[in-house]
Amino acid sequence: MVPYSLFHHPNPLLDHRQDMTSTANSGARSYHPSAMNHHSMQFYSQPKAQSRRGIIEIDPFRVDPIALSAAGLLTLPPNFPPHADSIRAEIFSQKKTSQHTDPITVLDFFRQKVISAHGGNMEQAPTIFSYARATNFSHLIPTQFGVSAPRVETHAAEVAYTVREYRLRQCWGDQQPPGQQETWKHGHCAENQSLPSVVARCEDLGLENVFIETLAMNRSGNFTGMCRNCLSYVYFCVLRKHPTWRVYDVYTTNLFLIGRSLAASQVRNRP
Numbered sequence: 001m002v003p004y005s006l007f008h009h010p011n012p013l014l015d016h017r018q019d020m021t022s023t024a025n026s027g028a029r030s031y032h033p034s035a036m037n038h039h040s041m042q043f044y045s046q047p048k049a050q051s052r053r054g055i056i057e058i059d060p061f062r063v064d065p066i067a068l069s070a071a072g073l074l075t076l077p078p079n080f081p082p083h084a085d086s087i088r089a090e091i092f093s094q095k096k097t098s099q100h101t102d103p104i105t106v107l108d109f110f111r112q113k114v115i116s117a118h119g120g121n122m123e124q125a126p127t128i129f130s131y132a133r134a135t136n137f138s139h140l141i142p143t144q145f146g147v148s149a150p151r152v153e154t155h156a157a158e159v160a161y162t163v164r165e166y167r168l169r170q171c172w173g174d175q176q177p178p179g180q181q182e183t184w185k186h187g188h189c190a191e192n193q194s195l196p197s198v199v200a201r202c203e204d205l206g207l208e209n210v211f212i213e214t215l216a217m218n219r220s221g222n223f224t225g226m227c228r229n230c231l232s233y234v235y236f237c238v239l240r241k242h243p244t245w246r247v248y249d250v251y252t253t254n255l256f257l258i259g260r261s262l263a264a265s266q267v268r269n270r271p
């Protein structure tokens with residue numbers, strides 16, 4: 001089964017309704033995205049620095065993004081952690097060109113760009129890559145990309161800690177997350193970078209009935225579903241705060257929802 005975006009599905013809720021308690025993988029198989037049509041890739045094959053309307057674009061995949069951000073040459077949110085691949089995901093997300101093509105293809109392209117930024121050394125690349133985007137039919141929140149935090153054994157523990165702390169604030173704010181339910185900590189996952197900025201943009205716009213799409217793939221290009229740490233973020237920080245919103249994991253095809261939508265399905269299932 002090829003994961004596919006539901007943004008243009010006539011009724012994304014019809015065939016994929018599952019409640020928050022059901023997180024089983026619904027038979028999705030591993031799929032390698034290199035089999036996809038990469039016709040849109042020419043869009044991104046830009047030279048190292050390109051002059052457009054007199055502005056020099058700097059390619060953070062070729063130039064050290066930590067040095068670029070320290071020099072003020074990259075526009076990053078305040079207190080953004082000094083982790084090269086997180087910066088690359090942020091800058092890549094800001095490029096308008098990433099908003100007009102199939103996000104699954106663009107995610108795989110982003111993965112390949114990051115690996116090539118590490119000289120093709122897979123061991124140095126992030127373990128997981130992800131994207132998120134949202135719509136409520138009148139608004140389209142642009143695609144945001146993310147990478148998993150550095151592993152302690154390959155980076156200074158301090159950087160890994162700083163990245164996780166930044167993401168914990170983005171995801172959980174003042175709330176204390178429940179105990180970790182995986183062998184990795186809260187804030188480690190790629191989704192902890194891609195999801196919260198999409199959520200924040202929807203909140204800033206005061207949107208209701210938001211449909212959020214999320215997908216993760218590992219550095220070999222195989223898709224993976226959300227982990228239990230991410231699911232507790234989705235439940236406590238997204239769905240419980242916004243009962244009309246839904247979160248869809250493109251790979252597992254699980255649709256997470258609570259409140260009004262769940263109540264409707266419970267009523268229908270009554271004998």
Ligand SMILES: [Zn+2]
Pocket residue numbers: 189190191226227228229230231
């Ligand atoms: Zn996770």
